[in-house]
Amino acid sequence: MSVLVLVEHAGGVFKKKSLEAVQYAANIAKATGTTVTAVAVGDADNAAMQALGQYGANKVLHTTDSRLNEFNSRAYTKVMLAAAAKEGAKVIVGLHDTVGKAVTPRLAARLKAGLVAGAVSYPDLSKGFVVKKNVFSGKAFAYVNVTSDVKVITLMPNTYPVVKGEGSATVENLDVTFEDKDFSIKVVEVSKASGSVPLSEAELVVSGGRGMKGPENWYVLEDLAKELGAALACSRPVADSHWRPHNEHVGQTGGTIRPNLYIAVGISGAIQHLAGVNGSKTIVVINKDPEAPFFKAADYGVLGDAMEIVPRLTEAVKKFKGQ
Template sequence: MSVLVFVDHTQGSFKKKAFETVNYAAETAKRIGGGEVVAAVLGTVSNDELNLLGQYGATQVLHLNDARFDNFNARAYSKAITAAAQQCGAKVIILSYNVSGKSVAGMVAAQMKAGLVSGAIDYPTTDNGFVVKKTVFSGKAFAFVKVTSDVKIISLVPNTFKVTKGEGSVAVAALNANLTDADFGVKKVSEDVIKGEVPLSEAELVVSGGRGLKGPENWGILEDLGKAFGATLACSRPVADAHWRPHHEHVGQTGGTIRPNLYVAVGISGAIQHLAGVNSSKTIVVINKDPEAPFFKAADYGVVGDAFEILPKLTEAVKKFKAAQH
């Protein structure tokens, strides 16, 4: 029984989330009794890059080498993934629960009449049917979803599973998909590419700011702390809506969902909408001058005080600690 994994790439290069989905697919294949792990890759990617997938558990790659797929298009992507599943006879399809995965998973499920579990946080179990664990109610509870359809689809929350590299190799074959020009009806007008940063979905360390910083002119102290930690910056929705920070830094129910090892929240009250995007962080540190801020209830560590006094001292402490390690 084949397991198909749709593998995202960024300008022809695979990132951590890609290897995470392949690892997940390989473990899922073991749990359902073995079988091939087939990776579907769309767009312009070199053979050297494709061969990397074998080291993370793929046994075959179906590659549709068409430059039109270098720009995301939900309709074309979903049809190509469906074609890949049919070509290899996959009974389980794995995707990442990221922007592209969220966009196409439902479409693929409809095309294949498949049951879909979105946002999985554990591997499927098969002792009592095919059951997948996910969070519900903005991360406040868990649901165990039994999938009874012939074809099953899982999208997994990025940065949830450990990535393990091995010594495997893959056979690369062409993916045959009957696509027309109408499938590429959506055209890209422009694109803003963020360079030199670890994407929030893959970041192990995140430093985030809210309205408590009072304005974009004060973000320097947060940037200094982020540099000292080697962390990626984030923000709350009101900050992004006010255009203090770029939208791609917004985390929360209507922004990005992250699972870093450390999340430092500065001047963020901790409304449920924000917590929904960050409450799976391994360790949460909250800095807020309001001792009644709701975020303190979700925090592992809390500091009640003025961020403009605390952050410079914390930044210096981090620098000293790191210097002492060398």
């Protein structure tokens, strides 16, 4: 019996959010007196898999089929089911991201397991297996007691800081026999996210909304982001209008981020937007409407026109850096 965790890599290298999931699984394993088995698929790098031991994995099960380099919820579920059977897993951890949100419900259904989607705490074992999760787009929390034999959890990314320790995981092959129907979903195109700082891992984020009026004005946000070394994000209508790429869209239907600093420019602060950013440590809101709901969630608010305020902020950052 072990705690199973699905890890994701890009070009063989594990993403920070996966290291967080391994660490999360390791802490559950510690509390329940068991070990952690990570499950990696596709062309994962061997040294990187071993290095998952530094975050608490004891073992990595690796299914090498190169077709798994492209995400496929059916095939990934099959791998996880095989791993769960091999390990006799009672707790399975995934991330509350595109991959985890697609795989874990399938897995939970197949295993007749209770599923907590979007966990923001470790299970409280003193009361059963109680996990805190976001509900109503982050407006409230629910405490869910999972009573099924097998328990599946997706962890909200950036809930816990990742701490690197010592250790090396053993890597074992996990052979899975696939059928053609497992790959009936075809990935037609993969668009790589641009920008030097990946949004999901960024400590500083500059984000724009419809108040920016159009893509031609984005240069002011790009200048500020460049000076700060920040990633760019946006509200959903901005991505829907093709002003910015969809990978920059944050919120209930986009990415969930928890940077140290989130600067929201010309964004009203709708509940669906806040759902993706209200875990940010410090929120700065720049808006010309004093009644904008975002001001209620802000640590600092600047009332004014984005095209006037943001360049002044960029100049101030430049000046500060020059000192």
